Amino acid sequence: MTENRERVVVVGAGLAGSLAALYLARRGYQVDVYERRPDPRSALASPEGRSINLGLSARGMRALDEVGLLADVLKRSVPMRGRVVHAPDGTVRFQPYGVREHEILHSVLREELISVVVDAAEAEPAVRFHFGHRLVRLDRDTATVEVVPTDGGEPVRVHADLVVGADGVFSTVRQQMQHGLRADYAQEFLPWGYKELTIPVGADGEPRVRLEALHVWPGHEALMVAHPNVDGSLTCSLFMAHEGPVSFAALDTPQAVRDFFDRHFPDAGDLMPALVDEMAAHPVGHLVTVRTAPWRHADRVVLVGDAAHAVYPFYGQGMNSSFEDCLVLDSCLAAHPDRTAALAAYEAARKPHTDVLADLSTANFADLRDRVHRIGYTASATADRI
Ligand code: FAD
Numbered sequence: 446m447t448e449n450r451e452r453v454v455v456v457g458a459g460l461a462g463s464l465a466a467l468y469l470a471r472r473g474y475q476v477d478v479y480e481r482r483p484d485p486r487s488a489l490a491s492p493e494g495r496s497i498n499l500g501l502s503a504r505g506m507r508a509l510d511e512v513g514l515l516a517d518v519l520k521r522s523v524p525m526r527g528r529v530v531h532a533p534d535g536t537v538r539f540q541p542y543g544v545r546e547h548e549i550l551h552s553v554l555r556e557e558l559i560s561v562v563v564d565a566a567e568a569e570p571a572v573r574f575h576f577g578h579r580l581v582r583l584d585r586d587t588a589t590v591e592v593v594p595t596d597g598g599e600p601v602r603v604h605a606d607l608v609v610g611a612d613g614v615f616s617t618v619r620q621q622m623q624h625g626l627r628a629d630y631a632q633e634f635l636p637w638g639y640k641e642l643t644i645p646v647g648a649d650g651e652p653r654v655r656l657e658a659l660h661v662w663p664g665h666e667a668l669m670v671a672h673p674n675v676d677g678s679l680t681c682s683l684f685m686a687h688e689g690p691v692s693f694a695a696l697d698t699p700q701a702v703r704d705f706f707d708r709h710f711p712d713a714g715d716l717m718p719a720l721v722d723e724m725a726a727h728p729v730g731h732l733v734t735v736r737t738a739p740w741r742h743a744d745r746v747v748l749v750g751d752a753a754h755a756v757y758p759f760y761g762q763g764m765n766s767s768f769e770d771c772l773v774l775d776s777c778l779a780a781h782p783d784r785t786a787a788l789a790a791y792e793a794a795r796k797p798h799t800d801v802l803a804d805l806s807t808a809n810f811a812d813l814r815d816r817v818h819r820i821g822y823t824a825s826a827t828a829d830r831i
Contacts (some may be wrong), residue, residue: 498674759810
């Protein structure tokens with residue numbers, strides 16, 4: 446029976462929104478999730494067929510375990526027991542993260558992970574997903590949203606008891622919740638961006654490099670990390686400046702790409718047969734930090750995930766902390782029958798941690814860029830960061 450349940454609208458069916466929907470349904474709410482994109486499980490969702498992987502660590506694993514999803518996710522992941530640091534002279538050094546199971550990271554494709562979470566949320570009778578629906582308006586005092594079908598249909602107004610803003614770094618819920626109120630908001634773009642590239646399996650079907658590790662090519666002007674996939678390939682993220690003498694903009698010919706890799710990552714170029722084509726075809730992503738407050742309005746609206754705290758990816762904890770938000774929000778709703786108090790307790794519990802995470806993520810960028818490079822590739826590795 447679901448008719449007497451309080452109603453939640455979750456905006457965004459990314460990692461945070463989908464997991465929040467599952468937690469909230471199990472907490473007794475009727476949940477409608479509005480997502481502007483197509484269903485992430487359909488081919489339409491990733492038309493260019495690109496894969497992005499994420500490093501899952503203890504915090505994210507705990508949040509998945511609490512709702513019974515961890516075993517399924519780990520089956521689709523590759524353990525990363527340490528990092529392999531590649532020096533420009535071609536030498537490599539393995540740095541273990543730790544010896545205990547919780548001290549290793551797990552590499553998982555975003556598409557696989559989101560499918561597991563959306564499937565589990567959708568299996569709850571109280572959850573309905575509405576893909577292809579963009580939120581355009583929020584009335585924060587009445588928890589009413591207006592969503593527009595992306596296929597051109599008529600706008601729909603939906604009234605709820607609580608709106609969860611899980612709509613990512615450029616959150617519309619956040620903007621409209623905070624509009625005209627005393628709110629802090631700081632957004633910082635890194636001058637560097639990123640591009641996804643691939644190290645496919647070798648001609649013999651075997652991985653081209655050690656699989657159960659995160660591979661790191663540090664560097665002052667550009668750096669690259671590669672996560673392993675279950676099929677033996679690796680997905681690389683190349684980070685460098687958007688513009689300038691050594692930048693994505695400067696790599697505008699096949700020869701410029703080859704010269705760049707020969708100079709900066711000589712052992713990597715040989716592992717990437719489609720390098721030149723991928724460099725030309727794949728877009729450059731932006732890297733953004735967002736700090737903001739408040740994360741909530743009365744008992745009506747609350748933010749989770751990147752909508753509340755986007756960080757640079759160099760600590761590998763953005764998704765993990767987004768998952769942790771869902772766990773903590775749920776425990777605050779359990780502990781406080783008054784929802785205003787529950788949302789206040791959630792923000793008070795989470796914000797100090799995510800503020801520190803933003804600092805650590807910026808510091809680890811400098812570490813990967815400068816320190817690991819300078820001190821001979823021997824900086825220590827720990828399992829709570831890449
Ligand atoms: P998102 O994943 O951005 O989801 C937001 C959703 O809201 C989207 O589906 C969007 O379509 C939808 N939406 C937006 N606006 C609207 C609207 N108006 N109406 C309806 N829907 C809307 N984190 C880790 O923990 N480990 C890693 O190894 C890691 N690596 C990373 C590498 C890179 C290069 C980057 C960029 C990030 C990485 N992260 C990592 C961070 C991680 O990807 C994010 O923290 C995580 O995806 C945040 O999830 P989210 O659900 O809050 O936001």
